[in-house]
Amino acid sequence: MSKTPLHFTLNGRAFDLEVEPRRTLIDVIRDDCGFTGTHAGCEHGVCGACTIIVNGETVRSCLMFGFQAEGATIRTVESLSQGGPLHPLQEAFVEHHALQCGFCTPGFLMLAVGLLEENPDMDEAAMRDALSSNLCRCTGYENILKAVKDGAQRMKASHD
């Protein structure tokens, strides 16, 4: 199958690729760019494990083709701390035991980052509602909600 050129910025780095038009964005990010922190749990848009931020919006990368990200600015979980200190939400996830196997974690982190960047004052009901779009099979969610609530405070504090 013929390949078409694709350019985007991923976690601050410019990528200049050639990919088949049918390749999904998650496969491009994982296999062509080597950022394997984004996970595929269902590949049909339900679990949210593949959540990333494209041009400031949270999206499910299994539901996009790579070519649809032409010219985009993309952030994945690897962008949150880049080897430096943990992002406030990452810290909160560790401290509240919001992960067990950790497979869903990148998706939840990026979902929460996206939500809180857009609305730092989100109330609990809105958080519950928004976080219900992702699946976790290990934690029973309570600690994820706690971590996001606490992470929201930490994010605000780190901006002050």
Add this chain to the structure above:
Amino acid sequence: MTETRQPIIGQSLTRLEDPPLVRGKGRFVADVSFPHQLHMRVVRSPLAHGRLLGIRIKAALALKGVHAIWTAQDIADIGPIDFREGKIEKLEPYRQPVLAQDYVRYVGEPVAVVFAEDAYVAEDAADLVELDIEELPVIVEADAPPGVFAPGLSTEAAIVTQGFGDVEGAFASAHAIISLDLQMGRHSGVPLETRGAIGLYDSARDVLELHGAAKVPHKNRESLARMLGRTTTTLHLFEYHVGGGFGIRGEIYPEDILVLVAALRLERPVKWIEDRREHLMCANQSRQQRHLISAAVDAQGRLLAIRNEFYHDQGAYPRTHALRIAETTCGILPGPYHLGAYSATGYYRLTNKTPCATYRAPGRYETNFVRERLLDAIAERLGMSRVDVRRINLIKKEEMPYARPLSVLEDDVSYDSGDYEGLLDQSLKAMDWDALQESLKARRAKGEIVGAGFALFIEKSGLGPTDGAHVNVDTDGVVEVLTGGASVGQGFETVVGQVCADILGADYRKVRVVHGRTERIEFGIGAHASRATVMTANAVAVAAAKVRAKALDMAAELMQAQPGDLDIANGLVFRRDAPHGPSMKLGAVASALRPMAKTRGAREPGLSADGWFESEHQVYPYGNQFAVVKIDPATGAIAIERYLIAYDIGKAINPMLVRGQILGGFAQGLGGAIYEEFLYDERGEPLSVSFADYLMPTLSETPDVEVLLTEDAPSPRNPLGIKGAGESGIAPVGAAIASAVEDALQCTGLVRQLPLTPQRVKAMLKELQSRRGLPA
């Protein structure tokens, strides 16, 4: 610096596992690739039962990038998939071939396999493989009359029985006999990470490797070596991060064997990553049983005898666990109660559906539901309270250890310790039970459909018999704990790290725990049946104590003291009487013990030791769960207003992690109680093959849970007193919710089936109305 020894066991420390996982630096099997790898795609049966007449691969093979396509005849020398515990004569002829031979027996059964340069191409090619299958009649219900598996073989592959006492006599003289017909639906672990496997053959060293192992790498190595005709020394399994295990991940499936054989024969690495649809059709399902259960009771409600007859839906083939769930169902059903006599008969039947195996709390989720429904029904019949009927039957604290002539996992049942009634009282108090009854009654009088229920349960964990570990301190003071355990995301590294750090006196953050690598350690029991904590942690404790003794001995000589004068904390050896005085780092002690170090004297080189732990019996943690529910008559939805989990863990290594296990298990149990069900149509076609059809609880469906974690009954069967936590959250959820729903409906015996989906709840409401002669 002042040194004092602070306990590390029992602290809610953050996990050693977390930093890479939150940074997106975890490594799951799909994240691993090898140069020149091929991608494998499995061609699967579209029919639930049929005779395989032909497979046409020509068009698929012609596709650019396709390297090879195999059918059963290409691997005719590879036998069917073995049982984990070795040979089981009567089940041998029922084992699943790696690729279907003459028959297909479930939708999704592997029939052919494509190897290609690219995963997309492999999928294209698999679509081009044409199957010629003559459709045969299907069996989709285990309680239907048995049919023919293969010429001369019935689909009733086995009948399992256990029992004791004079059941007939007890029934003949009973004050009352209470009978129920109960069905448990089919659901499963469904980890968020799908399965995956990579085969790699190193021809230079003649070593075959399976990457992406989980659960029981060492046992699987033995099985795979047997099947492939290799020595275990030349076959290695590698575990990466595992995105949830729950009993179903890490079993040997056809795909594991295919990647290995292909890597050997094609001499290229072969990678297979399952997609979600495949997972929901092919990975082990679980739980489906129908129980016909009767109790004979005296006038006070004492259980004189139970007759437990059940149909176990195994799906199309036995899996590696063989008969274990059916046997556990027999052995554990009586739970925490006295029982005069008992007979259990399980019909282990094959159906044309996905094969089943163990899922977190196998045999317990089912039997807790069945037994606790029975207890509620007895209470109703005798006009007793649901609490009193349990009190009169509970095994008392003074009777421990309590043995009965049953077995679970080939281990004679002997409850080690526990105060079942004491914990029940704690929960009743926490729930303010009597007041709760009153308030629910008042709400029901106002027309609300609300109720409360509960279930008592016994768990079992830590089946041995033996596990070992090796602890080594390097010259920088980093402690490596080498185990044959496995991590499925439960916090194994943290728990083992805490035990090691506590006993040795090391800095917990400097402990590195190795697991799931057969090339590093010869033996290992892996992670199943909540045994990792009990067995492996105790073995680590033994090894750490030896290392500590060796460190003290060496340091004493260097510090001119007696070993008894010294202590170790945070990786520093210091004098007890002078904690501010001179100290020595563990790394320096390790240096003094290097092979060429003169300081070593006659001591064996290295600051390291092996430890072994043996256990004769399993341990039996216990608990109870309470639910308050409200039913919406319009939608049939069940809302959980309150949920309490009381559990005696014996001794918690890390209470935060125990709580996490409980909450996570609860959410899965909730799924099985209300939402999750693998449905099939009458032709055996699976209907739940995406997350849109197989509904798992999200945050919205999962209520907050109160956890009452006690340490009243440490196990006398291991020095750490621990009992295991993996299955306590899930095991009685179906039972407790069913009890609460019946209370809400004020009608015992109405809940006959799990899950309680909105449709079933509405059907029950309708039945209730017609029973009570009300207009529908």
